[in-house]
Structure formats: C-alpha cells, structure tokens
Amino acid sequence: DVKVTQSSRYLVKRTGEKVFLECVQDMDHENMFWYRQDPGLGLRLIYFSYDVKMKEKGDIPEGYSVSREKKERFSLILESASTNQTSMYLCASSRAGGQQPQHFGDGTRLSIL
Amino acid sequence: AQSVSQHNHHVILSEAASLELGCNYSYGGTVNLFWYVQYPGQHLQLLLKYFSGDPLVKGIKGFEAEFIKSKFSFNLRKPSVQWSDTAEYFCADSGGGRGYQKVTFGTGTKLQVIP
Numbered sequence: 394d395v396k397v398t399q400s401s402r403y404l405v406k407r408t409g410e411k412v413f414l415e416c417v418q419d420m421d422h423e424n425m426f427w428y429r430q431d432p433g434l435g436l437r438l439i440y441f442s443y444d445v446k447m448k449e450k451g452d453i454p455e456g457y458s459v460s461r462e463k464k465e466r467f468s469l470i471l472e473s474a475s476t477n478q479t480s481m482y483l484c485a486s487s488r489a490g491g492q493q494p495q496h497f498g499d500g501t502r503l504s505i506l
Numbered sequence: 507a508q509s510v511s512q513h514n515h516h517v518i519l520s521e522a523a524s525l526e527l528g529c530n531y532s533y534g535g536t537v538n539l540f541w542y543v544q545y546p547g548q549h550l551q552l553l554l555k556y557f558s559g560d561p562l563v564k565g566i567k568g569f570e571a572e573f574i575k576s577k578f579s580f581n582l583r584k585p586s587v588q589w590s591d592t593a594e595y596f597c598a599d600s601g602g603g604r605g606y607q608k609v610t611f612g613t614g615t616k617l618q619v620i621p
Contacts, residue, residue, distance in 0.1 A: 397549075426609070433515070435596060435613035436550075451608070483550070491538040491600040492557050495609065497550040 395420045397498035399484050405504045412471040414501050416484030422496075423489040425467035427451075427459060430481040430500070442467055443489065474505045508532060510599050512612035519587050520620050527582040527615050529571075529597030538600040539580045540609075541571055545593045553595070556580065567591070592619045 400415035418425065424443050428436040428451075438451030440459040448459050456478060460468045467486075471478055481502050485495040509532040519525060531539065541553040554565025561573040571582045580597060597612040 428611075433613060435512075436611040438608065438610075441608065449608070485550075491536070492555070494540060494552040494555060495542075495550075497542075499549045 395422075395486070395496040397484055397486055397496050399482075399498040399501050401501050402499060403502050403504075405506060406471075406474050407506055408474060408476060410471075410474045412474050412503070412505075414469040414471075414482055414484075414503070416467045416469070416486075416498055417465050418467075418486035418496070419465065420486065420496070421464065422486035423464075424487045424493075424495075425461065426485040426487075426495065427457075427467065427469045428483045428485065429453070430483055436483065439469065476505050479503060479505045508599060508608075508610045510597050510610050510612040512595075512597055512615050514615045515613070516616045516618070518618045518620065521589055522586050523619075525582070525584040525587045525591070525617070527595055527597075527617070529580045529582065529612060530578050531580065531597075531599045532578065537573070537580075539571075539573065540598040540600070541565065541569070541580075541582050542596045542598060542611075543593045544596070544614075550596065553582070587617070587619050589619045589621045591617060593617060 396419045398417045426441040427439040442448045442461040458470045484498040487493040487495045511530045539556045542550045544550045556563045564570045594614045596614045600609045
C-alpha cells in the first residue's frame with residue numbers, strides 16, 4: 394500500500410513565522426501535490442511537482458513556496474504565516490499520467506495565531 | 507478554466523435509502539474523472555474512476571457512477587446506504603493525459619446517514 398506521511402498532524406504557529414510542512418511518499422511516485430482543505434471550498438491546489446526540482450503553481454500559490462530536492466519528499470513553506478493560512482493541508486502523490494489516482498496523507502491541521 | 511461542480515453540499519439520508527450525488531465537470535476534451543471519499547478522521551481515498559469505455563463504472567463498497575458526456579455529468583450512486591457511508595465525497599477531474607496532472611476537485615458533499 395502507498396504510504397504518504399505528513400510530518401505533523403497538528404501544528405500551531407504565530408503570525409509572521411516561517412512554517413515548513415513536510416511530506417514523504419514511499420512508492421517512487423513522480424507527482425506530488427499540496428492542497429488546502431477548507432469547509433465549503435473543497436480541496437484547492439497550492440502547488441504540484443512532477444519531478445525533482447520541478448514545480449508548478451496551482452490555483453492558490455500566493456504566500457506559499459515549495460521544495461522538492463528528493464523524489465520522495467515535497468515540502469510546503471509558508472514564508473510569513475498569516476491568520477488566513479489557518480487550514481487543513483493535504484499532501485498527495487501519484488504516478489505520472491492523468492489517469493493515475495492520487496494517494497493522500499492524513500493532513501496537517503495548521504493554526505496561525 | 508477547468509471546473510468541477512457538486513451542487514449538493516450536505517445530504518442526510520436514512521439507512522437503506524438510495525443515494526445519488528451530483529457532479530458536473532466543465533472540460534470538454536479528454537476526461538479523467540474520479541470520486542474520492544473522506545471518512546471522519548481519515549485520509550481521502552479513491553472510490554472509483556472513469557477514463558473511457560463502459561460509462562457505468564463500479565467502485566468499492568457498492569458504489570457506482572455513470573458518465574453522461576452530453577450532460578457533462580459523473581454522478582455517484584449507491585442503491586442502499588449504510589451508517590458507515592457517513593463521510594464527505596469529492597468529485598475530481600484531471601482532464602488530460604500528460605505526464606503530470608493538475609487535478610480539479612469539487613467542493614465536496616457531506617453525507618450523513620441516520621441509523
């Protein structure tokens with residue numbers, strides 16, 4: 394079974410802090426994704442990566458950056474956390490190709506105070 | 507831009523009732539359609555998917571979905587729901603077969619099944 398592991402289940406940070414969310418997958422998947430999940434808004438794509446060091450902006454990239462130095466690891470960075478970034482963050486991975494389903498981690502519930 | 511619409515935000519059913527959750531997609535080219543489910547406290551997992559062929563696809567746990575191209579719809583169905591089907595359901599479309607995929611999700615439908 395594919396395992397997507399997010400480093401923290403719950404995280405509390407302060408406004409202005411730089412925040413790192415880490416995600417690791419164990420199935421050698423080419424694609425990795427970061428979403429935020431908010432009530433009534435579903436899943437919104439922040440960034441995705443289709444290869445090491447490659448990234449593309451999703452629908453809501455403002456205030457975020459990403460890093461993929463190794464194939465199995467995809468990091469989401471909040472450069473200067475703000476209260477409107479309080480949310481549930483989901484990481485996913487998949488094989489290359491539009492027909493491949495995504496495999497999700499358990500999520501990180503991030504609160505910015 | 508690619509979009510996926512789920513018009514039912516919250517559905518409440520009694521056990522043994524039939525379920526149909528609506529999903530409409532906007533992209534008119536290649537479709538790669540998915541339904542995912544998120545049980546309380548768990549991660550999202552795949553229910554079923556459709557790319558081509560028989561427009562009626564069967565998934566896990568007795569769920570099925572019908573692709574109707576003329577209506578741009580991919581509705582999820584289950585003949586008889588159980589309390590354990592209480593979850594949030596998401597429709598998604600990746601809309602193409604490139605080496606990488608940008609997946610668009612709907613806003614989700616929360617299903618509550620009353621025993």
